Amino acid sequence: MADQHHVGISGEAAGGSSSSSSSSRLDSRWLVFARRVVLRIKRRILGFETLYMKMKVTSILVNQLVFFSMCDRVLMTNQRLSSLYTLLFFNVVAYSVSYVKELVEREDWSLYVNIARTSTVRHLALSATKIVLEWTKAITFIITVVFMLLVFGLEKGLKNYSPTTGYLLVTGIYFISTEKVFTDMFATWLDNRKFEYFESMESFYCPAILISFHIFLSSIITVICVFTGNLRLIFLSSFTNIRIKYRELREGYLEPLKKELSTLAGYRVASRCEVRDHDDVCAICLTHMSCARITQCQHFFHADCLRRCLKESHKCPICQYNISFS
Secondary structure, three states, rough: OOHHHHHHHHHHHHHHHHHHHHHHHHHHHHHHHHHHHHHHHHHHHHHHHHHHHHOHHHHHHHHHHEEEEHHHHHHHHOOOOHHHOOOHHHHHHHHHHHHHHHHHHHHOOOOOOOOOOOOOOOOOHHHHHHHHHHHHHHHHHHHHHHHHHHHHHHHOOOOOOOOOHHHHHHHHHHHHHHHHHHHHHHHHHHHHHHHHHOOHHHHHHHHHHHHHHHHHHHHHHHHHHHHOOOHHHHHHHHHHHHHHHHHHHHHHHHHHHHHHHHHOOOOEEOOOOHHHOOOOOOOOOOOOOOOOOOOOOEEEEHHHHHHHHHHHEEEEOOOOOEEEOO
């Protein structure tokens, strides 16, 4: 009887251990399945974000519309469709500025197109197309200006649309910092200023500054919009105007900038006295140096020029000394 009782207990123990092991295997399978599902969803979301970031025009338009809609909730609670009217007005202004900018920067005012650069024979089809396009742009610009004067200058405003000064100021700042014609003007101004901190690498710093400013403004308006209770708009802004913008900033500009700065880390930054005593132009771009990097062979170059040169060769452009760092 004792042996039978011992055998029964052993069988129950074996059955219990087998059931526990099967349940543990089942739990592990569920964990593996859940991980696969989460990874697949994550890949889909990242793929959608990458596609969204590639559609520059669409993404900028969506960001502007979402930001303007949040400003409607926060700064203009009693009016509807203000974001659409304001965005339309700002786009009209941007078109007018871009057309005037094109006229100011134009060097060739000829309306005709030659068959070749060295030829004086005119291409009739291309010349006719160019003339039509130029006159179309001019007429469109005139109509746009007249429309703006009628709507805003002659007090023929839209019904139920009276934006406040604060609303126009906030939305205007965001629009200017996102619209291409204004960002190009800011990049040109920043490049002409030649700040020593940027070391002639404004092409990396300028978009990083602008996108950081976008994230900063969107974060502030999103936090304030929380008190309005519009959860859908808050979620949309957190995804399009903050999350994707941060990823664009990190992957598109911060990581490449860190990589380029690490390439230049081995070359000492010249002091102002050294640059002044050197009193020479950069041997690569042949322009004046207000800041420079010094190689091991004691030659001065712009940081951006040296960075570009190191991508082609690890030798000094002047003395051909090996200036690479392992």
